[in-house]
Amino acid sequence: MEQRTDTGIFTRGFGAPPRDGAPNAVLVHGLGLSGRYLVPLARRLAASGTTVLVPDLPGNARSRAAARRALDVGQLADALAHWHRQLSLGPSCLVANSVGCQVTAALTARHPDLVSRMVLVGPALEPRTSGPRQFGRLLADVPREPFSLLPLAAADYLVTGLPRCAASFRRALRDAAESFEGNLARVHAPTLVVRGSGDTIASAAWIRHVARVVGDGRTAEMPGVAHAAHYSAPDAMAALIEKFTEGELS
Template structure:
C-alpha cells in the first residue's frame, strides 16, 4: 500500500533518469495480478515497472467507499506518478483500463511519454449487453489461470462495485473516451490479440487513428488479455515500440 491510499506492486530497479518507468493499468473489477507475468519480463530487461490496483478494486478496495469513475482513477494514477517521481512513463493498459490511460494522457500529457493500449474494450454505440456477450465469448479463448485469477478478483472487488464500474465505463465510452484519445499526443500503440472477441480489428484501428501518432498491432495466438496469454511477445513488442521513433512501424503491426 502506498501512502497515497492504494496498493501498487513494483518490479525492477528504482526509477532513473534516461529510462522511462512503465505503469501497467488493469481492466474493470480486476487487480494488477494478471499483469505480473508481463511486469517480470519487462523488469528483466531493466525497466522500472509499477503495477497498481486502482482505487476501489481488489487490494485497493478500501481506498474508495464507492466505485470511482474513469476520471477519478486517472487522477489517482497522476498522484501515484508524482509520489513515485516516475516522470514521463510508458503507460500500458488493458480493456477498460485503456479508458483510464487515455484520460490520464489527455489530462496530464507531461506524465505520459508513450501509450500502449491492449484490447480497448468498450466501443461507443455497442450496448452493455452486447459487450457482456463479447466477454463471455472471449472467456474460452483465455488461459485457465487467468479465468481463476479474474474470478477471485471480481469476488474481492465485489459484484456491486463491478456493476457500478461498468456503468461508469459505458458512460465514458459514450462520451469522453474518443475525445480523450483525440487529445493524446504521446506515440501510441494499440494492440489486440488476434483471437480477441471484445476489441475488434476495426475498432483497434479506429482507436489508433484517433490519436495524433498511433499505430495498430496484433499478437497471434492471444485473446483479449494478450499481455497474459502471450507475455513474451507483448514484452518484445513494447520494448521495440519504446525505443522506436514516432511514426515508424513496430513488430507485429497490423496491416
C-alpha cells in the same frame, strides 16, 4: 516489491527502484481486476532494465479501501496521476488492458506531462455498443483465454465486490459513450494499439479507429491470443513493447 502509498493505492514493483532519467512503465489493469494478471508481463519488461510499477486502481482488489465507492473513469485517471506524482516517476510508458485503456487515455489527455508513450491492449469499451452486447462479447472471450486466468480473475472480482464491479461497468459504459474518443483525440504521445487475433471484445475495426484518432498511433495484432494478450503471451508482448519504445515500429 509491494507497497501501499499514502494514496492507499497498493502497488507491485519490479526491477530497480524508480530514479530520475531511468525508463519506467506503469501497467494498468481492467475493470474489477487487480494487477496480478499483469505480473508476467511486468517481470519480462523488468528483465530488460525497465522499472515497472503495477498498481491496483482505487476501489479495486487490494486498493478497495482507497475509494468508498466505484469511481468513474476520470476520477480513476486523476487518482492515478496523483499516485504517479507522489512517486516522482517522471514520464512513463503506460501499458493498459481493456477498460484500463479508458483510464489511461483519460490520464494522458488530462496529464500529458506524465506520459512518454501509451500501449493499449484490447481497448474497451467500444462506443455505440450497448451494455448487454459488451457483456456478451466478454462471455464469448472467456473460453479463448488461458484457463489459469479464470480463477485469478474470479478471485479479483470477488475481492473488489460484484456490486462495485457492476457500478464500475456502468460508469465505463458512460465514459465510452461520452468521453473515450475525445480523450483519445487529445493524446499526442506515441501510441501502440494491440489486439489479440482471437479478441471478441475489441474488434479489428475498432483497433484501427483508435490508432487513427490518437495523434501518433500504430497497430499490431498478435496471433493465437485473445483479449488478455499480455497474459497469454507475455514474452511476445514484452518484445513488441520494447521495439515500440526503441522506435522500431512505424
